[in-house]
Amino acid sequence: ARGGWIGLTASHDRRHLVRAVLEGVAFSLKDCFSIIQEQGLHLEQLRAT
Numbered sequence: 001a002r003g004g005w006i007g008l009t010a011s012h013d014r015r016h017l018v019r020a021v022l023e024g025v026a027f028s029l030k031d032c033f034s035i036i037q038e039q040g041l042h043l044e045q046l047r048a049t
Contacts, residue, residue: 005012005020025048033046 005017029046029048033043036043
């Protein structure tokens, strides 16, 4: 797999990249949660640690 950042400049640092990765993981989990619910399964909670 490959990935990249669009709009990355010299003013960005490690914190920005880490936040971007964490946001990507969070939105992916949200998509998975939605798909599970669309299949008729009921989840009250999804915990990522």
